[in-house]
Amino acid sequence: MSKPTTPKQRKPKKPLVKPRGRPPRNERDFAAIRSAEDNALRQRILAAAADVFAERGFASASIDEVARQLGATKGLVYHRYRSKGELLADLCAEGLEALNAQLEAIADRPMPAISRLTDAATSHASDVVNRIGLHRTLAEAFSGRAAALLPASEQQAIAAFAAQRKGYEAIFTRLIVEATQQHDLPGGRDTAMITRIFISTLDAPLRWPTDMLDQLAEKSQLIARQLSYFAMRGAGASDTTLTQEFSR
Amino acid sequence: MSKPTTPKQRKPKKPLVKPRGRPPRNERDFAAIRSAEDNALRQRILAAAADVFAERGFASASIDEVARQLGATKGLVYHRYRSKGELLADLCAEGLEALNAQLEAIADRPMPAISRLTDAATSHASDVVNRIGLHRTLAEAFSGRAAALLPASEQQAIAAFAAQRKGYEAIFTRLIVEATQQHDLPGGRDTAMITRIFISTLDAPLRWPTDMLDQLAEKSQLIARQLSYFAMRGAGASDTTLTQEFSR
Numbered sequence: 426m427s428k429p430t431t432p433k434q435r436k437p438k439k440p441l442v443k444p445r446g447r448p449p450r451n452e453r454d455f456a457a458i459r460s461a462e463d464n465a466l467r468q469r470i471l472a473a474a475a476d477v478f479a480e481r482g483f484a485s486a487s488i489d490e491v492a493r494q495l496g497a498t499k500g501l502v503y504h505r506y507r508s509k510g511e512l513l514a515d516l517c518a519e520g521l522e523a524l525n526a527q528l529e530a531i532a533d534r535p536m537p538a539i540s541r542l543t544d545a546a547t548s549h550a551s552d553v554v555n556r557i558g559l560h561r562t563l564a565e566a567f568s569g570r571a572a573a574l575l576p577a578s579e580q581q582a583i584a585a586f587a588a589q590r591k592g593y594e595a596i597f598t599r600l601i602v603e604a605t606q607q608h609d610l611p612g613g614r615d616t617a618m619i620t621r622i623f624i625s626t627l628d629a630p631l632r633w634p635t636d637m638l639d640q641l642a643e644k645s646q647l648i649a650r651q652l653s654y655f656a657m658r659g660a661g662a663s664d665t666t667l668t669q670e671f672s673r
Numbered sequence: 674m675s676k677p678t679t680p681k682q683r684k685p686k687k688p689l690v691k692p693r694g695r696p697p698r699n700e701r702d703f704a705a706i707r708s709a710e711d712n713a714l715r716q717r718i719l720a721a722a723a724d725v726f727a728e729r730g731f732a733s734a735s736i737d738e739v740a741r742q743l744g745a746t747k748g749l750v751y752h753r754y755r756s757k758g759e760l761l762a763d764l765c766a767e768g769l770e771a772l773n774a775q776l777e778a779i780a781d782r783p784m785p786a787i788s789r790l791t792d793a794a795t796s797h798a799s800d801v802v803n804r805i806g807l808h809r810t811l812a813e814a815f816s817g818r819a820a821a822l823l824p825a826s827e828q829q830a831i832a833a834f835a836a837q838r839k840g841y842e843a844i845f846t847r848l849i850v851e852a853t854q855q856h857d858l859p860g861g862r863d864t865a866m867i868t869r870i871f872i873s874t875l876d877a878p879l880r881w882p883t884d885m886l887d888q889l890a891e892k893s894q895l896i897a898r899q900l901s902y903f904a905m906r907g908a909g910a911s912d913t914t915l916t917q918e919f920s921r
Contacts, residue, residue: 482818484732564880570730615899622877622903629873631880632812651863655870659907 469495470502471519472558474512479561480635483513483571510579517566517586520559524552525593532596538603539610539662543670545600546656550627551649557638561631563590594624601660611661619660626656717743718750719767720806722760727809728883731761731819758827765814765834768807772800773841780844786851787858787910791918793848794904798875799897805886809879811838842872849908859909867908874904 473494477486488509492499506512531545553560565571567587572580598620604610629652630638641648654671662670721742725734736757740747754760779793801808813819815835820828846868852858877900878886889896902919910918 480818481821482730482732484730485818485822567882568880569882570728570733573729574733618896618899619903621881622874622900625877625880626870626874626903626907628880629870632816632873632876633869634815634817648866651866652870655867655874655907658909659874659903661906 467505467515467519470505470512471516474516475520475556475558475562478513478516478565479558483509483562483565484574488512508579510575510582513562513566513571513575514579514582514586516559516562517583520556520563521586521589521593524549525589527552528593528596532600537609538600538607539666540670540673542597542600542604543653543657545597546623546627546653547649549624550630550652550656551646553628553630553652554638554641554645554648557630557635560628564628564631594620597624609662609666614661623656623660626659627652715753715763715767718753718760719764722764723768723804723806723810726761726764726813727806731757731810731813732822736760756827758823758830761810761814761819761823762827762830762834764807764810765831768804768811769834769837769841772797773837775800776841776844780848785857786848786855787914788918788921790845790848790852791901791905793845794871794875794901795897797872798878798900798904799894801876801878801900802886802889802893802896805878805883808876812876812879842868845872857910857914862909871904871908874907875900 470491474491477490477494480486481490486509488502488506489499491512492502495502502512506515527548528545531541531548534541534544536544566583567590572583575583598616601610601616601620601623605612605616630648650671654667657670658667718739722739725738725742728734729738734757736750736754737747739760740750743750750760754763775796776793779789779796782789782792784792814831815838820831823831846864849858849864849868849871853860853864878896898919902915905918906915
Protein backbone atom coordinates (compact mmCIF):
# COMPACT_ATOMS: atom_id res chain seq x y z
CA MET A 426 0.00 0.00 0.00
CA SER A 427 2.62 2.52 1.05
CA LYS A 428 5.05 1.57 -1.73
CA PRO A 429 6.20 4.79 -3.41
CA THR A 430 5.73 4.98 -7.15
CA THR A 431 8.20 7.60 -8.32
CA PRO A 432 11.61 8.79 -7.23
CA LYS A 433 10.09 12.14 -6.26
CA GLN A 434 7.72 10.47 -3.82
CA ARG A 435 10.42 8.21 -2.41
CA LYS A 436 11.88 10.82 -0.03
CA PRO A 437 12.33 9.64 3.57
CA LYS A 438 9.63 10.89 5.90
CA LYS A 439 10.61 14.19 7.53
CA PRO A 440 9.12 15.67 10.67
CA LEU A 441 6.23 17.86 9.60
CA VAL A 442 7.53 21.05 11.20
CA LYS A 443 11.24 21.55 10.63
CA PRO A 444 13.23 22.95 13.51
CA ARG A 445 14.45 26.40 12.51
CA GLY A 446 18.08 27.28 13.09
CA ARG A 447 17.53 30.95 13.92
CA PRO A 448 14.39 32.81 14.89
CA PRO A 449 12.83 35.01 12.17
CA ARG A 450 14.01 38.61 12.24
CA ASN A 451 10.66 40.32 11.99
CA GLU A 452 6.98 39.74 11.46
CA ARG A 453 7.24 39.81 7.68
CA ASP A 454 9.95 37.14 7.64
CA PHE A 455 7.88 35.11 10.03
CA ALA A 456 4.82 35.27 7.77
CA ALA A 457 6.92 34.33 4.72
CA ILE A 458 8.36 31.32 6.52
CA ARG A 459 4.92 30.28 7.76
CA SER A 460 3.54 30.55 4.26
CA ALA A 461 6.43 28.57 2.75
CA GLU A 462 5.97 25.89 5.41
CA ASP A 463 2.24 25.86 4.78
CA ASN A 464 2.86 25.35 1.12
CA ALA A 465 5.44 22.62 1.73
CA LEU A 466 2.93 20.84 3.96
CA ARG A 467 0.21 21.22 1.31
CA GLN A 468 2.51 19.73 -1.31
CA ARG A 469 3.36 16.80 0.94
CA ILE A 470 -0.29 16.08 1.76
CA LEU A 471 -1.19 16.28 -1.94
CA ALA A 472 1.67 13.95 -2.98
CA ALA A 473 0.57 11.41 -0.37
CA ALA A 474 -3.08 11.72 -1.42
CA ALA A 475 -2.16 11.23 -5.10
CA ASP A 476 -0.29 8.02 -4.21
CA VAL A 477 -3.09 6.65 -2.05
CA PHE A 478 -5.93 7.60 -4.43
CA ALA A 479 -4.03 6.14 -7.40
CA GLU A 480 -3.16 2.90 -5.62
CA ARG A 481 -6.50 2.21 -3.95
CA GLY A 482 -8.89 4.06 -6.22
CA PHE A 483 -10.71 7.16 -4.95
CA ALA A 484 -13.77 5.18 -3.81
CA SER A 485 -11.78 2.82 -1.57
CA ALA A 486 -9.21 5.32 -0.27
CA SER A 487 -9.59 7.11 3.08
CA ILE A 488 -8.11 10.22 4.68
CA ASP A 489 -6.75 7.84 7.33
CA GLU A 490 -4.59 6.15 4.73
CA VAL A 491 -3.40 9.50 3.39
CA ALA A 492 -2.30 10.40 6.93
CA ARG A 493 -0.56 7.01 7.37
CA GLN A 494 1.27 7.47 4.06
CA LEU A 495 2.43 10.87 5.32
CA GLY A 496 3.39 9.54 8.74
CA ALA A 497 1.02 12.11 10.29
CA THR A 498 -2.26 12.10 12.20
CA LYS A 499 -5.65 12.11 10.54
CA GLY A 500 -6.28 15.40 12.39
CA LEU A 501 -3.47 17.14 10.55
CA VAL A 502 -5.04 16.30 7.18
CA TYR A 503 -8.59 17.15 8.38
CA HIS A 504 -7.30 20.48 9.68
CA ARG A 505 -6.73 21.46 6.02
CA TYR A 506 -9.31 19.40 4.15
CA ARG A 507 -12.77 18.74 5.48
CA SER A 508 -13.37 15.79 3.13
CA LYS A 509 -11.79 13.44 0.61
CA GLY A 510 -13.57 15.46 -2.09
CA GLU A 511 -11.88 18.71 -0.99
CA LEU A 512 -8.55 16.93 -1.09
CA LEU A 513 -9.28 15.64 -4.61
CA ALA A 514 -10.28 19.13 -5.75
CA ASP A 515 -7.09 20.70 -4.39
CA LEU A 516 -5.06 17.92 -6.03
CA CYS A 517 -6.68 18.75 -9.38
CA ALA A 518 -6.10 22.48 -8.84
CA GLU A 519 -2.43 22.10 -8.01
CA GLY A 520 -1.74 19.47 -10.67
CA LEU A 521 -3.43 21.32 -13.50
CA GLU A 522 -1.87 24.64 -12.55
CA ALA A 523 1.62 23.13 -12.76
CA LEU A 524 0.86 21.35 -16.06
CA ASN A 525 -0.64 24.46 -17.64
CA ALA A 526 2.25 26.66 -16.57
CA GLN A 527 4.77 24.23 -18.14
CA LEU A 528 2.81 23.87 -21.36
CA GLU A 529 2.09 27.58 -21.82
CA ALA A 530 5.74 28.45 -21.34
CA ILE A 531 6.66 26.00 -24.12
CA ALA A 532 3.80 27.00 -26.45
CA ASP A 533 4.88 30.65 -26.32
CA ARG A 534 8.53 30.08 -27.28
CA PRO A 535 9.70 31.75 -30.51
CA MET A 536 10.29 28.43 -32.33
CA PRO A 537 8.64 26.53 -35.19
CA ALA A 538 5.43 24.77 -34.10
CA ILE A 539 6.96 21.31 -34.66
CA SER A 540 9.71 22.09 -32.12
CA ARG A 541 7.23 23.44 -29.58
CA LEU A 542 5.06 20.35 -30.11
CA THR A 543 8.05 18.04 -29.57
CA ASP A 544 9.02 19.86 -26.38
CA ALA A 545 5.41 19.92 -25.15
CA ALA A 546 5.12 16.17 -25.77
CA THR A 547 8.37 15.35 -23.96
CA SER A 548 7.46 17.64 -21.06
CA HIS A 549 3.99 16.08 -20.69
CA ALA A 550 5.36 12.51 -20.89
CA SER A 551 8.02 13.36 -18.33
CA ASP A 552 5.39 14.73 -15.92
CA VAL A 553 3.32 11.55 -16.37
CA VAL A 554 6.28 9.25 -15.65
CA ASN A 555 7.49 11.30 -12.66
CA ARG A 556 4.10 12.02 -11.08
CA ILE A 557 2.20 8.90 -12.06
CA GLY A 558 0.02 8.98 -8.91
CA LEU A 559 -1.18 12.50 -9.70
CA HIS A 560 -1.94 11.65 -13.34
CA ARG A 561 -3.81 8.45 -12.41
CA THR A 562 -5.88 10.40 -9.90
CA LEU A 563 -6.65 13.16 -12.43
CA ALA A 564 -7.72 10.48 -14.94
CA GLU A 565 -10.03 8.90 -12.38
CA ALA A 566 -11.45 12.28 -11.38
CA PHE A 567 -12.21 13.23 -14.99
CA SER A 568 -13.67 9.80 -15.85
CA GLY A 569 -16.76 10.81 -13.87
CA ARG A 570 -16.43 7.86 -11.50
CA ALA A 571 -14.91 9.76 -8.62
CA ALA A 572 -17.36 12.66 -9.07
CA ALA A 573 -20.37 10.33 -8.74
CA LEU A 574 -19.35 9.76 -5.10
CA LEU A 575 -19.19 13.46 -4.21
CA PRO A 576 -21.74 16.06 -3.04
CA ALA A 577 -23.01 18.48 -5.71
CA SER A 578 -20.70 21.40 -4.83
CA GLU A 579 -17.61 19.21 -5.09
CA GLN A 580 -18.90 17.66 -8.32
CA GLN A 581 -19.06 21.16 -9.78
CA ALA A 582 -15.48 21.84 -8.76
CA ILE A 583 -14.32 18.62 -10.46
CA ALA A 584 -16.34 19.47 -13.60
CA ALA A 585 -14.59 22.87 -13.73
CA PHE A 586 -11.21 21.13 -13.56
CA ALA A 587 -12.24 18.69 -16.31
CA ALA A 588 -13.02 21.75 -18.48
CA GLN A 589 -9.60 23.17 -17.62
CA ARG A 590 -7.98 19.90 -18.68
CA LYS A 591 -9.78 20.16 -22.04
CA GLY A 592 -8.23 23.63 -22.40
CA TYR A 593 -4.83 22.09 -21.73
CA GLU A 594 -5.41 19.50 -24.45
CA ALA A 595 -6.58 22.24 -26.84
CA ILE A 596 -3.06 23.72 -26.73
CA PHE A 597 -1.77 20.44 -28.21
CA THR A 598 -4.43 20.65 -30.95
CA ARG A 599 -3.30 24.20 -31.73
CA LEU A 600 0.35 23.15 -32.00
CA ILE A 601 -0.57 20.20 -34.27
CA VAL A 602 -2.63 22.52 -36.51
CA GLU A 603 0.24 25.04 -36.69
CA ALA A 604 2.83 22.35 -37.45
CA THR A 605 0.54 21.07 -40.24
CA GLN A 606 0.21 24.60 -41.67
CA GLN A 607 3.99 24.91 -41.57
CA HIS A 608 4.20 21.59 -43.53
CA ASP A 609 6.06 19.75 -40.78
CA LEU A 610 3.13 17.32 -40.35
CA PRO A 611 1.02 15.83 -43.18
CA GLY A 612 -2.31 17.57 -43.86
CA GLY A 613 -5.79 16.36 -44.76
CA ARG A 614 -6.42 14.43 -41.58
CA ASP A 615 -8.80 14.40 -38.63
CA THR A 616 -6.84 16.72 -36.31
CA ALA A 617 -9.17 16.22 -33.34
CA MET A 618 -8.68 12.45 -33.51
CA ILE A 619 -4.90 12.76 -34.04
CA THR A 620 -4.68 14.96 -30.94
CA ARG A 621 -6.68 12.48 -28.86
CA ILE A 622 -4.48 9.55 -29.89
CA PHE A 623 -1.31 11.69 -29.52
CA ILE A 624 -2.10 12.59 -25.89
CA SER A 625 -3.25 9.04 -25.07
CA THR A 626 0.11 7.75 -26.33
CA LEU A 627 1.96 10.18 -24.04
CA ASP A 628 -0.32 9.03 -21.20
CA ALA A 629 0.54 5.36 -21.87
CA PRO A 630 2.30 4.83 -18.48
CA LEU A 631 -1.03 5.44 -16.70
CA ARG A 632 -1.93 1.91 -17.72
CA TRP A 633 1.39 0.27 -16.93
CA PRO A 634 1.73 -1.70 -13.69
CA THR A 635 3.28 0.22 -10.80
CA ASP A 636 6.04 -2.40 -10.36
CA MET A 637 7.09 -1.89 -13.98
CA LEU A 638 7.34 1.85 -13.41
CA ASP A 639 9.39 1.23 -10.25
CA GLN A 640 11.84 -0.85 -12.27
CA LEU A 641 12.03 1.87 -14.90
CA ALA A 642 12.33 4.76 -12.42
CA GLU A 643 15.97 5.48 -13.26
CA LYS A 644 15.16 5.69 -16.94
CA SER A 645 12.31 8.17 -16.60
CA GLN A 646 13.87 10.76 -18.94
CA LEU A 647 14.59 8.11 -21.56
CA ILE A 648 11.02 6.80 -21.35
CA ALA A 649 9.62 10.32 -21.73
CA ARG A 650 11.66 10.69 -24.93
CA GLN A 651 10.57 7.27 -26.23
CA LEU A 652 6.93 8.18 -25.66
CA SER A 653 7.35 11.58 -27.28
CA TYR A 654 9.22 10.07 -30.26
CA PHE A 655 6.51 7.43 -30.80
CA ALA A 656 3.76 10.07 -30.58
CA MET A 657 5.52 12.51 -32.95
CA ARG A 658 6.18 9.70 -35.41
CA GLY A 659 2.60 8.42 -35.11
CA ALA A 660 1.30 11.95 -35.77
CA GLY A 661 3.25 11.90 -39.04
CA ALA A 662 6.60 13.61 -38.40
CA SER A 663 9.11 12.50 -41.06
CA ASP A 664 12.40 10.76 -40.28
CA THR A 665 14.27 13.97 -41.12
CA THR A 666 12.10 16.00 -38.76
CA LEU A 667 12.46 13.40 -35.99
CA THR A 668 16.27 13.31 -36.31
CA GLN A 669 16.35 17.10 -36.19
CA GLU A 670 13.97 17.47 -33.25
CA PHE A 671 15.42 14.71 -31.10
CA SER A 672 19.03 15.81 -31.53
CA ARG A 673 18.48 19.44 -30.46
CA MET B 674 -25.76 4.82 -14.55
CA SER B 675 -27.63 2.55 -16.88
CA LYS B 676 -26.54 4.39 -20.03
CA PRO B 677 -25.19 1.86 -22.51
CA THR B 678 -21.73 2.58 -23.87
CA THR B 679 -21.54 0.71 -27.17
CA PRO B 680 -23.97 -0.19 -29.92
CA LYS B 681 -23.62 -3.87 -29.02
CA GLN B 682 -24.78 -3.20 -25.49
CA ARG B 683 -27.62 -0.97 -26.65
CA LYS B 684 -30.03 -3.81 -27.51
CA PRO B 685 -33.54 -3.48 -26.07
CA LYS B 686 -34.09 -5.61 -23.00
CA LYS B 687 -35.49 -9.01 -23.91
CA PRO B 688 -37.31 -11.43 -21.60
CA LEU B 689 -34.66 -13.69 -20.08
CA VAL B 690 -36.21 -16.93 -21.22
CA LYS B 691 -37.41 -16.81 -24.79
CA PRO B 692 -40.68 -18.60 -25.55
CA ARG B 693 -39.88 -21.53 -27.82
CA GLY B 694 -41.99 -22.07 -30.94
CA ARG B 695 -41.91 -25.86 -30.93
CA PRO B 696 -40.93 -28.29 -28.21
CA PRO B 697 -37.54 -29.99 -28.61
CA ARG B 698 -37.63 -33.36 -30.34
CA ASN B 699 -35.54 -35.38 -27.96
CA GLU B 700 -33.41 -35.19 -24.84
CA ARG B 701 -30.26 -34.31 -26.74
CA ASP B 702 -31.88 -31.36 -28.51
CA PHE B 703 -33.28 -30.25 -25.20
CA ALA B 704 -29.83 -30.28 -23.59
CA ALA B 705 -28.35 -28.37 -26.53
CA ILE B 706 -31.03 -25.70 -26.30
CA ARG B 707 -30.60 -25.44 -22.53
CA SER B 708 -26.89 -25.06 -22.95
CA ALA B 709 -27.27 -22.40 -25.68
CA GLU B 710 -29.72 -20.50 -23.50
CA ASP B 711 -27.40 -20.82 -20.53
CA ASN B 712 -24.59 -19.39 -22.56
CA ALA B 713 -26.73 -16.55 -23.92
CA LEU B 714 -27.71 -15.69 -20.34
CA ARG B 715 -24.07 -15.83 -19.23
CA GLN B 716 -23.10 -13.45 -22.05
CA ARG B 717 -25.88 -11.03 -21.10
CA ILE B 718 -24.93 -11.05 -17.41
CA LEU B 719 -21.26 -10.50 -18.31
CA ALA B 720 -22.06 -7.62 -20.70
CA ALA B 721 -24.16 -5.93 -18.01
CA ALA B 722 -21.45 -6.50 -15.39
CA ALA B 723 -18.77 -5.05 -17.70
CA ASP B 724 -20.87 -1.91 -18.17
CA VAL B 725 -21.60 -1.48 -14.47
CA PHE B 726 -18.04 -2.23 -13.28
CA ALA B 727 -16.58 0.12 -15.90
CA GLU B 728 -18.98 2.94 -15.12
CA ARG B 729 -18.94 2.78 -11.32
CA GLY B 730 -15.58 1.15 -10.69
CA PHE B 731 -15.39 -2.35 -9.27
CA ALA B 732 -15.18 -1.15 -5.65
CA SER B 733 -18.40 0.88 -5.85
CA ALA B 734 -20.41 -1.48 -8.08
CA SER B 735 -22.89 -4.03 -6.69
CA ILE B 736 -24.57 -7.19 -7.99
CA ASP B 737 -27.84 -5.32 -7.43
CA GLU B 738 -26.84 -2.79 -10.07
CA VAL B 739 -25.78 -5.52 -12.48
CA ALA B 740 -29.25 -7.06 -12.10
CA ARG B 741 -30.95 -3.67 -12.60
CA GLN B 742 -28.89 -3.05 -15.76
CA LEU B 743 -30.05 -6.47 -17.00
CA GLY B 744 -33.66 -5.85 -16.02
CA ALA B 745 -33.52 -9.01 -13.89
CA THR B 746 -33.61 -9.91 -10.22
CA LYS B 747 -30.56 -10.01 -8.00
CA GLY B 748 -31.40 -13.71 -7.41
CA LEU B 749 -30.91 -14.56 -11.06
CA VAL B 750 -27.36 -13.19 -10.98
CA TYR B 751 -26.57 -14.77 -7.58
CA HIS B 752 -27.84 -18.10 -8.90
CA ARG B 753 -24.79 -18.13 -11.21
CA TYR B 754 -22.24 -16.06 -9.32
CA ARG B 755 -21.83 -16.22 -5.59
CA SER B 756 -19.92 -12.94 -5.42
CA LYS B 757 -18.81 -9.85 -7.34
CA GLY B 758 -15.34 -11.42 -7.44
CA GLU B 759 -16.64 -14.57 -9.19
CA LEU B 760 -18.40 -12.36 -11.71
CA LEU B 761 -15.19 -10.41 -12.32
CA ALA B 762 -13.22 -13.65 -12.75
CA ASP B 763 -15.70 -15.02 -15.30
CA LEU B 764 -15.65 -11.68 -17.13
CA CYS B 765 -11.85 -11.92 -17.40
CA ALA B 766 -12.05 -15.56 -18.53
CA GLU B 767 -14.59 -14.88 -21.26
CA GLY B 768 -12.97 -11.61 -22.42
CA LEU B 769 -9.44 -12.99 -22.62
CA GLU B 770 -10.54 -16.19 -24.34
CA ALA B 771 -12.23 -14.19 -27.11
CA LEU B 772 -9.27 -11.81 -27.48
CA ASN B 773 -6.74 -14.66 -27.58
CA ALA B 774 -8.74 -16.63 -30.13
CA GLN B 775 -8.92 -13.58 -32.45
CA LEU B 776 -5.24 -12.75 -32.09
CA GLU B 777 -3.98 -16.32 -32.52
CA ALA B 778 -6.04 -16.75 -35.67
CA ILE B 779 -4.40 -13.63 -37.12
CA ALA B 780 -0.87 -14.45 -35.89
CA ASP B 781 -0.99 -17.86 -37.62
CA ARG B 782 -1.98 -16.57 -41.09
CA PRO B 783 0.49 -17.26 -43.90
CA MET B 784 1.32 -13.59 -44.46
CA PRO B 785 4.33 -11.32 -43.84
CA ALA B 786 4.68 -10.32 -40.16
CA ILE B 787 3.96 -6.64 -40.95
CA SER B 788 0.54 -7.59 -42.39
CA ARG B 789 -0.29 -9.82 -39.42
CA LEU B 790 0.78 -7.03 -37.06
CA THR B 791 -1.44 -4.51 -38.89
CA ASP B 792 -4.42 -6.86 -38.74
CA ALA B 793 -3.76 -7.71 -35.09
CA ALA B 794 -3.58 -4.00 -34.25
CA THR B 795 -6.83 -3.17 -36.07
CA SER B 796 -8.60 -6.18 -34.53
CA HIS B 797 -7.49 -5.23 -31.00
CA ALA B 798 -8.45 -1.57 -31.45
CA SER B 799 -11.82 -2.61 -32.83
CA ASP B 800 -12.48 -4.84 -29.81
CA VAL B 801 -11.53 -1.97 -27.48
CA VAL B 802 -13.89 0.49 -29.19
CA ASN B 803 -16.78 -2.01 -29.40
CA ARG B 804 -16.44 -3.54 -25.93
CA ILE B 805 -15.11 -0.58 -24.00
CA GLY B 806 -16.79 -1.68 -20.74
CA LEU B 807 -15.05 -5.06 -20.86
CA HIS B 808 -11.66 -3.50 -21.59
CA ARG B 809 -12.01 -0.89 -18.82
CA THR B 810 -12.93 -3.65 -16.38
CA LEU B 811 -9.99 -5.82 -17.46
CA ALA B 812 -7.68 -2.82 -17.02
CA GLU B 813 -9.00 -2.21 -13.52
CA ALA B 814 -8.73 -5.90 -12.64
CA PHE B 815 -5.10 -6.08 -13.78
CA SER B 816 -4.14 -2.79 -12.11
CA GLY B 817 -4.23 -4.66 -8.80
CA ARG B 818 -6.86 -2.32 -7.35
CA ALA B 819 -9.82 -4.60 -7.83
CA ALA B 820 -7.86 -7.63 -6.59
CA ALA B 821 -7.04 -5.89 -3.32
CA LEU B 822 -10.75 -6.03 -2.44
CA LEU B 823 -11.11 -9.79 -3.05
CA PRO B 824 -10.54 -12.91 -0.92
CA ALA B 825 -7.29 -14.81 -1.57
CA SER B 826 -8.74 -17.49 -3.86
CA GLU B 827 -10.31 -14.88 -6.14
CA GLN B 828 -7.09 -12.82 -6.07
CA GLN B 829 -5.26 -15.88 -7.39
CA ALA B 830 -7.75 -16.26 -10.21
CA ILE B 831 -7.27 -12.61 -11.21
CA ALA B 832 -3.46 -12.99 -11.04
CA ALA B 833 -3.71 -15.97 -13.41
CA PHE B 834 -5.71 -13.87 -15.85
CA ALA B 835 -3.18 -11.03 -15.59
CA ALA B 836 -0.49 -13.57 -16.60
CA GLN B 837 -2.68 -14.67 -19.52
CA ARG B 838 -2.98 -11.05 -20.63
CA LYS B 839 0.83 -10.78 -20.60
CA GLY B 840 0.90 -13.82 -22.90
CA TYR B 841 -1.53 -12.02 -25.20
CA GLU B 842 0.74 -8.97 -25.30
CA ALA B 843 3.76 -11.22 -25.96
CA ILE B 844 2.19 -12.19 -29.31
CA PHE B 845 2.41 -8.50 -30.32
CA THR B 846 6.07 -8.44 -29.27
CA ARG B 847 6.72 -11.53 -31.41
CA LEU B 848 5.07 -9.95 -34.46
CA ILE B 849 7.06 -6.71 -33.97
CA VAL B 850 10.30 -8.71 -33.72
CA GLU B 851 9.44 -10.70 -36.86
CA ALA B 852 8.49 -7.57 -38.83
CA THR B 853 11.81 -6.03 -37.79
CA GLN B 854 13.72 -9.14 -38.94
CA GLN B 855 11.86 -8.93 -42.25
CA HIS B 856 13.01 -5.26 -42.53
CA ASP B 857 9.48 -3.87 -42.50
CA LEU B 858 10.16 -2.04 -39.22
CA PRO B 859 13.42 -0.24 -38.29
CA GLY B 860 15.83 -2.22 -36.11
CA GLY B 861 18.13 -1.33 -33.22
CA ARG B 862 15.40 -0.30 -30.82
CA ASP B 863 13.98 -1.27 -27.43
CA THR B 864 11.35 -3.77 -28.64
CA ALA B 865 9.80 -4.29 -25.19
CA MET B 866 9.19 -0.55 -24.83
CA ILE B 867 7.91 -0.20 -28.41
CA THR B 868 5.40 -3.01 -27.74
CA ARG B 869 4.21 -1.38 -24.52
CA ILE B 870 3.65 1.99 -26.21
CA PHE B 871 2.11 0.28 -29.28
CA ILE B 872 -0.54 -1.52 -27.21
CA SER B 873 -1.18 1.54 -25.04
CA THR B 874 -1.88 3.54 -28.21
CA LEU B 875 -4.42 0.93 -29.36
CA ASP B 876 -5.94 1.07 -25.86
CA ALA B 877 -6.29 4.87 -26.06
CA PRO B 878 -10.14 4.84 -25.96
CA LEU B 879 -10.01 3.39 -22.44
CA ARG B 880 -9.20 6.89 -21.29
CA TRP B 881 -11.69 8.76 -23.45
CA PRO B 882 -14.94 9.96 -21.85
CA THR B 883 -17.92 7.67 -22.36
CA ASP B 884 -19.98 10.46 -23.95
CA MET B 885 -17.27 10.96 -26.58
CA LEU B 886 -17.38 7.25 -27.41
CA ASP B 887 -21.17 7.41 -27.64
CA GLN B 888 -20.88 10.23 -30.18
CA LEU B 889 -18.31 8.24 -32.13
CA ALA B 890 -20.21 4.92 -31.98
CA GLU B 891 -21.13 4.92 -35.66
CA LYS B 892 -17.52 5.47 -36.63
CA SER B 893 -16.10 2.59 -34.62
CA GLN B 894 -14.44 0.86 -37.57
CA LEU B 895 -12.88 4.11 -38.76
CA ILE B 896 -11.55 4.82 -35.25
CA ALA B 897 -10.06 1.33 -35.02
CA ARG B 898 -8.21 1.98 -38.29
CA GLN B 899 -7.03 5.43 -37.13
CA LEU B 900 -5.66 3.91 -33.92
CA SER B 901 -3.98 1.09 -35.79
CA TYR B 902 -2.50 3.49 -38.37
CA PHE B 903 -1.10 5.77 -35.65
CA ALA B 904 0.38 2.79 -33.77
CA MET B 905 1.94 1.23 -36.92
CA ARG B 906 3.38 4.59 -37.92
CA GLY B 907 4.63 5.25 -34.38
CA ALA B 908 6.33 1.84 -34.36
CA GLY B 909 8.23 2.92 -37.48
CA ALA B 910 6.31 1.58 -40.51
CA SER B 911 7.27 3.60 -43.61
CA ASP B 912 4.77 5.57 -45.70
CA THR B 913 5.05 2.93 -48.45
CA THR B 914 4.30 0.12 -45.99
CA LEU B 915 1.38 2.04 -44.49
CA THR B 916 -0.17 2.73 -47.90
CA GLN B 917 0.20 -0.93 -48.80
CA GLU B 918 -1.16 -2.30 -45.52
CA PHE B 919 -4.10 0.07 -45.20
CA SER B 920 -5.31 -0.39 -48.77
CA ARG B 921 -5.46 -4.20 -48.63
